[in-house]
Amino acid sequence: MRQDTALLCKTPAPEAARCRASIRHGAHTGPTSGLAHGYVQANLMILPKSLADEFLLFCQRNPKPCPLLAVTEPGQHSLPALGQDIDLRSDVPKYRVWRHGELVAEPDNLMDIWRDDLVSFAIGCSFSFEEALLANGIDIRHISQGRNVPMYRTNIATASTRSLHGPLVVSMRPMKASDAIRAVQITSRFPAVHGAPIHLGDPALIGIQNIDQPDYGDSVHINEGEIPVFWACGVTPQSVINTVKPVFSITHAPGHMLITDISNASLASF
Structure with a gap:
């Protein structure tokens, strides 16, 4: 290689x-x-x-x-x-x-x-794309709260190989809807670091039953009127290892x- x-x-x-x-x-x-x-x-x-x-x-x-x-x-x-x-x-x-x-x-x-x-x-x-979000005035909750980003295993299957497979892991950042729309636009510019979100809103739709109990990292506060925004996460290989x-x-x-x-x-x- x-x-x-x-x-x-x-x-x-x-x-x-x-x-x-x-x-x-x-x-x-x-x-x-x-x-x-x-x-x-x-x-x-x-x-x-x-x-x-x-x-x-x-x-x-x-x-x-x-x-x-x-x-x-x-x-x-x-x-x-x-x-x-x-x-x-x-x-x-x-x-x-x-x-x-x-x-x-x-x-x-x-x-x-x-x-x-x-x-x-x-x-x-x-x-890596958090810099651009912050520059646009979007709060990154785990940074402002001094915590690790919350990450969750989902019910979305990865594309398997002969012996490697497992569920997709996502990271989450809560935002106002207007900020979430802007975040989609901003992060779409960065496909080398996961690009645009893969899901916005109801976490149950991707198999997350309790948003306050992440599988990795720390929970963060979600303010009234905010929605969770989920990005594909590089911790996914660890879910493959578990599987x-x-x-x-x-x-x-x-x-x-x-x-x-x-x-x-x-x-x-x-």
């Missing part, structure tokens, strides 16, 4: 590099929404080479939840396509280690368990992302 060089960074981004250094040295251990203003954040999926080709196909069949930003060669822990000094073993605040589909650890680095056969996938994250139970896999912890040197503005399609 080769990295996607279309996003290749020529020079480091000081703010993004500073945030990665803070994470790498344990100074920042929480969610990353709102950090490194202006720079793309990425979900992370790490798999043995034996399953990597099929996961690449899964991403191609599911571009809304799994928009690929870059893929490494087996064993490679740098990611120059997204940042010259990135170390995938240490630059995420919290990882998740899975064995046979069960979460067995949430370390702050992967130094002790890194393997030469691991292939890493950087997947676009909705935190098909691969022997070994590593992900980021939900909301704890990889910060890159790519500008959010560079991902706008129009």
Whole structure:
């Protein structure tokens, strides 16, 4: 496999590099929404080479939840396509280690368990379009409340491959109807980080029974007159892990992302 060089960074981004250094040295251990203003954040999926080709196909069949930003060669822990000094073993605040589909650890680095056969996938994250929403005066509730974004498993099936399948996961941001319409227009410009919402309004229609109990992240307050707005989410691969139970896999912890040197503005399609 080769990295996607279309996003290749020529020079480091000081703010993004500073945030990665803070994470790498344990100074920042929480969610990353709102950090490194202006720079793309990425979900992370790490798999043995034996399953990597099929996961690449899964991403191609599911571009809304799994928009690929870059893929490494087996064993490679740098990611120059997204940042010259990135170390995938240490630059995420919290990882998740899975064995046979069960979460067995949430370390702050992967130094002790890194393997030469691991292939890493950087997947676009909705935190990246939040900058544009904020610039248009739209409140991002999990940021204003200092919480992790709420995420939910749905009854929407992903497009399966031979052995990979599972329910779509969505992130939610409550908004006034007028702001939701504007959010559709704004986020449609960013297909590389999930693009437009996949659902607005009644959460039960997509299988969410209790909006106050997210499957990942934290609940946020929904004001009177607001509607929940749902975007496809890069935590979807974790629902696939829960469903098909691969022997070994590593992900980021939900909301704890990889910060890159790519500008959010560079991902706008129009």
